[in-house]
Amino acid sequence: MASIIDISGLTKRYASGFEALKGVDLSIEEGEIFALLGPNGAGKTTMISIICGIARPTGGTVQVAGHDIVRDYRGARSAIGLVPQELSTDQFERVIDTVTFSRGLFGKPRNDAYVEKILRDLSLWDKRHAKILELSGGMKRRVMIAKALSHEPRVLFLDEPTAGVDVELRRDMWKLIGELRQTGVTIILTTHYIEEAEEMADRVGVIxxxxxxxxxxxxxxxxxxxxKTLTIVLVDPIAALPPELSDWDLSLHAEGQEIEYVFDAQAERTGVSSLLRRLGDLGLGYKDLNTRQSSLEDIFVSLVHQEKAA
Incomplete structure (x- = not known):
């Protein structure tokens, strides 16, 4: 698929000498959901801010929908919708007015039907005449999404979109993001809730x-x-792992009642069956087997810890 965002050698260095971004290269395909993961201070928000024209890069190039973010910033910015992490909007303005005004800022002609559709999709239509200060935090975040979508962008950035949002609203937003992708909108999200990336993303970047x-x-x-982790619950506990089991990555738990075997996809076919056969040869009976697949969060934590140790 064609890429809608192309980033090459992107750097950001502050006067203090701190490098927030160090030569980032990345292409994002049109219509995909891309999750950018990283710990606090990793550079996620800095990268989004540069792409969206809020911060200037020290070096490198970024193109959005074929527009260079520096030389043709108007073209690039018109293709982008941004939902920032912080809630920032005019508290005394009515919901429908702030969304309509945001559309006008990008030179788009008035389109009441489109604005109504956005507000209905975000369950805001009944609140359209309410002042923003009267809304809950979750509803205010929906307004921010409506404002970001008001000018019909091709790319939507969601910076921690469900921070401080209850579980029900988080699920509603996941549903909305899936529907937006079906209309061809490219979605880039940063999140601390890694299950969001696991649920929705096509590709994952770790920074x-x-x-x-x-x-x-x-x-x-x-x-x-x-x-994967295989837990073998033994019929009778053992004091220590027999030396005959040293070929496997095993550990003993639950006062000798459980053996844990950690393995990857390559070892899955032969490792488990040969281990169970060896247990039988040793006369170690088992009464239960449980497996657990590592999550995307497990992988992310492992990657970050590996880099810190390097």
Whole structure:
């Protein structure tokens, strides 16, 4: 697929000498949901701010929908909708007025039907005449999304879209994001709730200390770096693992009642069956087997810890 965002050698250095971004290269395909993950201070918001024209890069280039963000910032900005992490809007303005005004800021002609559709999709239509200060935090965040969509952008940035939002509203937003993707909108989200990326994203990028550590399709990433844990519940507890089991990555738990075996996809076919056969040969009976697949959060934490240890 064609890319809608192309980032090459992007750097951001402050006067203090701190490098927030260190030569980031990234292409985002049109119509995909891309999740950018990273710990606090990793560079996520800095990168989004540069792409959206809020901050200026120290070096490198960024193109959005074929528009250079520096040389043709108007063209680039008109293709982008941004929902920032902080809630910032005129508290005394009515919902419908602030969304209509945002559309006009981009030179779009008035379109009451489109604004109504956005507000209905976001469950805001009944609140359209309410002042923003009268809304709950979750509703205010919906207004921010409506404002970002008001000028019909091709790319939507969601910076921590569900921060401080209850579980029900979070699910509603996941549903909305899926519907937006079906209309062809490219969605880039940053989140601390890694289950959001696991639920929705097509690809995942992990950034830490200003460097993009990896970019991978979600399913490929979880298959490549994910681990499985097999818990074997023994009939009778043992004091220690027999030396005959040293070929496997095993650990003993629950006062000798459980053996845990951690393995990857390559070891799954032969490792488990050969381990169970060896247990039988040793006369170690078991009464239950449980497996657990590592989550995207497990992979993310592992990657970040590996880099810190390097």
């Amino acid at each position: 830490n200390r200003g460097e993009l550590m990896l970019v991978e399709e979600k399913t490929t990433l979880m298959k490549k770096l994910g681990k």
